[in-house]
Amino acid sequence: MLKFFIILIVILIAALVILKQSMNSDEKAGRGTALRTKEKMSSIVMISGIAILLALLAFNSFYTISEQEAAVVTTFGVPTAVTDTGLHFKIPFVQEVTKVNTTINGLQMGYRVTDTGTVSVDEESLMITSDYNFVNIDFYIEYRTVDPVKYLYASMDPVEILRNVSQSWIRDTIGSYDVDSVLTTGKGEIQAIIKGRIIEELARMDIGIQLVNITIQDAEPPTDEVMVAFKAVETAKQGMETSINNATKYQNEEIPRAEAEIDRILQEAEVEKTERINQGYEEVAMFNAMYEEYIKNPTATRLRMFYEAMEDILPGMKIVINSADGSVQTIYPLDSFTGSTGTYGYSGSTGNTGSSDDTDPEGE
Amino acid sequence: MKKKIAISIVTTIFLVIMVCIGLNSFNYAVDNEYHLILRFGKIDRVVEDAGFYFKNPFIDTVTVLPKEIMLYDIPESDVITSDKKTMIVDEFVLWRITDALKFAQTLNSSISNAEYRIDTVVYNATKNVISSTTQEDVISGRDGLLAENIMIAVGDSAAQYGMEILSIETKRLDLPDDNKEAVYERMISERETIAAEYAAQGESQAQMIINETDRTVQIGISDAEAEAATIVAEGEAEYMRILAEGYNSPEKQEFYGFIRALEAAQNSMTGDATLIIDADSPLAQIFMGY
Numbered sequence: 001m002l003k004f005f006i007i008l009i010v011i012l013i014a015a016l017v018i019l020k021q022s023m024n025s026d027e028k029a030g031r032g033t034a035l036r037t038k039e040k041m042s043s044i045v046m047i048s049g050i051a052i053l054l055a056l057l058a059f060n061s062f063y064t065i066s067e068q069e070a071a072v073v074t075t076f077g078v079p080t081a082v083t084d085t086g087l088h089f090k091i092p093f094v095q096e097v098t099k100v101n102t103t104i105n106g107l108q109m110g111y112r113v114t115d116t117g118t119v120s121v122d123e124e125s126l127m128i129t130s131d132y133n134f135v136n137i138d139f140y141i142e143y144r145t146v147d148p149v150k151y152l153y154a155s156m157d158p159v160e161i162l163r164n165v166s167q168s169w170i171r172d173t174i175g176s177y178d179v180d181s182v183l184t185t186g187k188g189e190i191q192a193i194i195k196g197r198i199i200e201e202l203a204r205m206d207i208g209i210q211l212v213n214i215t216i217q218d219a220e221p222p223t224d225e226v227m228v229a230f231k232a233v234e235t236a237k238q239g240m241e242t243s244i245n246n247a248t249k250y251q252n253e254e255i256p257r258a259e260a261e262i263d264r265i266l267q268e269a270e271v272e273k274t275e276r277i278n279q280g281y282e283e284v285a286m287f288n289a290m291y292e293e294y295i296k297n298p299t300a301t302r303l304r305m306f307y308e309a310m311e312d313i314l315p316g317m318k319i320v321i322n323s324a325d326g327s328v329q330t331i332y333p334l335d336s337f338t339g340s341t342g343t344y345g346y347s348g349s350t351g352n353t354g355s356s357d358d359t360d361p362e363g364e
Numbered sequence: 365m366k367k368k369i370a371i372s373i374v375t376t377i378f379l380v381i382m383v384c385i386g387l388n389s390f391n392y393a394v395d396n397e398y399h400l401i402l403r404f405g406k407i408d409r410v411v412e413d414a415g416f417y418f419k420n421p422f423i424d425t426v427t428v429l430p431k432e433i434m435l436y437d438i439p440e441s442d443v444i445t446s447d448k449k450t451m452i453v454d455e456f457v458l459w460r461i462t463d464a465l466k467f468a469q470t471l472n473s474s475i476s477n478a479e480y481r482i483d484t485v486v487y488n489a490t491k492n493v494i495s496s497t498t499q500e501d502v503i504s505g506r507d508g509l510l511a512e513n514i515m516i517a518v519g520d521s522a523a524q525y526g527m528e529i530l531s532i533e534t535k536r537l538d539l540p541d542d543n544k545e546a547v548y549e550r551m552i553s554e555r556e557t558i559a560a561e562y563a564a565q566g567e568s569q570a571q572m573i574i575n576e577t578d579r580t581v582q583i584g585i586s587d588a589e590a591e592a593a594t595i596v597a598e599g600e601a602e603y604m605r606i607l608a609e610g611y612n613s614p615e616k617q618e619f620y621g622f623i624r625a626l627e628a629a630q631n632s633m634t635g636d637a638t639l640i641i642d643a644d645s646p647l648a649q650i651f652m653g654y
Contacts (some may be wrong), residue, residue, distance in 0.1 A: 003387050010383045021372035076392035076416035128537065130504040132549050134544065151395035155433035155458075164435065164456045168511075169535035175503045175537070179551075197508075205458065205530070207433060226548055236559035240566025247570035251577040258581035262588035269592030273599030280603040284610030287620065292618055302622065309626040315623050318638040321585035 004094040005056065016042060060092035068103040070148040079149045100148040104212050105297050107163055109170070110138035111217070126222055127171050133179035134226075138217040141166055144267075150208030158207040165205075166214065169197040171340040181232070187216050377489050388421035396432040398464035400473070401425075410464045427473055433460050433530060436479050440536065449499040450543070454536035455492060457482050459529045461521065464527030481525055486532055489517035503537060510534065 019042045026035040065071050075095050082088060083102075090097065111118050115318030125136050127193045143162055145151045155161055173194045177186050191214060198211045221227040294301045392415060393399045399411040402425045411417050412431070419426070440454035443557045459482060461467045493513045494502055502510060514532050524623040539547060611617045633639060 006383070006387060010380060014380060017372065017376050017379075021369060021376075024372075074394060074414075076438035077394040077397075077414040079395045079414065123536065126538075128503050128539070132503070132547065133554075134547055149395070153432060155435070156396075157428060157435055161435050161458065163431070164437065164535050165533065167535035168456075171535065171537060172508060205433065221551070223548055224608060226551050226555075229552040229559075233555050233559045233562065236562035236566075240562045240569075243566035243570040244573065247573035247577075251573055253592055254577050254581055258584050262584050265585070265588040265592045266595070269595035272596050273602070276410070276596070276603045277606065280606035280610075284606055285622075287610060287616075290623070291616060291619055298619075305623070305626060309630055312630055317633060320640045321642075331492045361566075 005053075005093045008053065008056075012045075012053065015045055015049070019045065057092045062087060062089050063097045063099075064088070065099070068101060069099050070102050070145070072100060072148050072152055074098075079153060081148045083148075098152060100145055100151055102145050102148070104142050104144045105159075105194060107141040107143070107159070107166070107268055109163070110136075110139075111168060124167060127174050129174060129179045129182055130176055130179040134222040135174070135179060135182050135219060136222050137170075137174065137182065137219045139166070139170060139214055140217050141214050143214040145208060146210045147208035150206060152208075155205070155207045158209050161205065161207060162202065162211070165201050166194075166198055169194050169201070173197070183219050183221070186340075188217060191216055326349055347357045385421045386420075390416060390418050391426060391603070392416045397431060398429040398431050398461065400427040400429060400464055401469055402427060407465060407468055412464070427468065429461055429464050429467060429473060430475075431461065431464075433458055434475070436482055438483055438486060441487060441490075442540075443494040445499040445502055446496050447498045450540050451494070451499065451502065452536070452538040452540060453494070453534055454538075455486060455490060455532055455534050456627055457486055457529060458531045458533075459527050461526055462523075462528045464525035466524070468526075470525045478527060480524065482527075482529070484528075485518055485521050486514070489514050490532075493517050506535075553587075 019038060023035060023038045023042065026038060050275055062072065064087050065082065067085055069085075071080060071088070072079050073090055073095050074080075074092070111120050120136065120138075122136070125138050126134055127137065129135055137325045141162070143159075151158055173190055174182055177190060182190065188241055195211065195214050198214065202209065221230050391399065393411050393413070395414040397414075399417070401408045401411065401419055403420065406425065435456060435458060437456045438454070440452050443451055443453050446450060459478075460497055461478075467473065467478070471481070493510065497510070497513075511531065511533050515529070518529055518532065520528075611620050
């Protein structure tokens with residue numbers, strides 16, 4: 001640009017000089033009209049030329065910086081960074097300005113979001129874990145320019161370097177974890193480690209950009225069939241827990257029921273014991289009462305009790321008396337001692353010749 | 365007159381030529397460039413720093429070489445590990461020109477020549493390192509150990525070309541496609557085994573809980589029944605003691621015997637039973653004439 005500007009100036013001066021020379025010769029030759037035309041031309045050329053040059057100078061002498069930018073000003077190629085926002089001035093043509101974006105930018109790793117949806121980039125996302133399994137894992141990388149001079153001049157393509165370095169460390173780190181950690185529990189740790197490594201390397205490379213964050217978007221088994229198998233494991237785990245829960249439920253129902261049963265058994269035993277003891281007391285008390293009466297008149301009481309019992313037993317019974325000499329006597333059923341017309345009689349021979357009298361049982 | 369015109373034209377032309385020469389006698393280098401000054405085709409000097417510099421107009425020509433870090437993505441290649449496993453490796457190299465003179469002399473200032481050299485050097489080093497590492501270590505021997513070893517193997521073989529290799533990193537390590545299928549199969553069957561394990565464990569643990577519960581219940585009830593028997597026995601014993609205490613004199617015992625006999629007779633002799641008694645029993649005495 002500088003050389004172009006200088007050439008413009010030279011052309012302008014050359015044009016004016018030539019014009020001036022021919023004006024001189026016109027003057028000497030007395031070509032008045034030609035002279036005046038040329039005079040007019042020369043003033044036109046001079047004024048417009050100077051105007052153009054000044055305009056070029058003006059446009060090339062200032063620039064603005066907005067909030068999301070920084071500028072790098074080079075003076076004959078030597079760079080300096082300018083970060084304040086607003087209007088700045090510079091030496092036209094000698095100094096040139098390149099602007100650099102300082103906002104946070106994102107890189108998609110392992111996938112691309114297109115107009116029709118998200119597409120997986122297997123080259124970037126399919127990788128090996130420490131136990132020789134494959135996973136399909138997507139990342140989102142956020143970075144920003146922190147040193148505009150380095151961003152422009154330290155490397156040819158700092159964003160590509162970031163992309164490649166990230167891939168390298170992602171693979172490296174995932175290769176130290178087994179598939180279950182990568183898919184489930186280890187994600188936070190893995191993210192943190194990868195982030196640390198990338199930041200370290202970028203700092204070492206010193207290329208003017210800095211990693212802001214790297215996050216795992218999606219971690220999945222590599223194909224649909226494998227995914228089905230992984231889901232089956234989850235289902236089996238659930239099934240296992242359900243079995244155990246059911247068994248525990250059974251336990252929680254049976255144990256209290258058994259305890260209630262045990263209590264009942266013991267209570268019943270206690271009741272039986274108490275009842276038996278009370279029965280004992282009752283019996284003794286009743287006996288003692290009877291005994292009190294008995295003592296007052298033992299013989300009569302005995303007889304009375306005996307006869308009462310007989311009244312109860314004998315009706316309807318057949319009685320056979322076995323006498324000492326071996327003969328047998330049979331007494332027929334007696335209704336009652338106390339006066340009904342029951343028949344009694346005996347058969348057989350004994351010393352006592354009772355008469356088969358069927359009238360008065362009380363008689364002898 | 366003509367002379368004056370001629371003189372002024374000549375002067376103008378002279379001025380223009382001077383300006384052209386002037387314009388051609390300086391240049392400036394940007395921060396990420398080396399400027400090689402060639403005089404009559406031979407390298408005269410190297411401008412390394414950014415800024416303004418002078419040169420011989422028209423005699424000196426300038427070749428620009430990059431001073432910045434370059435990224436070269438080496439195409440993927442097959443390598444074999446020490447345990448004879450094939451793997452696909454995809455590396456990239458960060459390098460830069462450190463000696464522009466040597467670079468120009470040995471590589472004819474061509475970046476693609478440089479990349480070709482790098483490719484050879486790095487591929488050799490990679491092959492050597494991986495062939496003495498097991499596949500497991502290649503995948504997981506990490507914290508950049510693999511990259512480190514490759515860098516050591518490369519050494520400064522790049523220095524002779526005026527280049528410095530800053531880092532070599534593997535951005536992709538892969539198994540060949542047919543291996544992949546086998547790995548997927550294995551992954552699936554592994555998962556099936558794990559699922560079966562869970563199912564079996566679940567059943568076994570559940571069964572153990574049930575068995576334990578049943579055992580506890582049975583033992584509990586059996587113990588309770590034993591205790592119950594003891595309690596009832598205690599009751600019996602106490603009952604006996606009470607009776608014994610109650611019938612604690614011979615007269616009482618005799619009376620008790622009498623009552624008890626009557627009770628027994630009442631309870632057992634009912635209905636159409638036949639009673640056979642001896643003549644000298646008290647019962648018979650009644651009928652024989654008391």
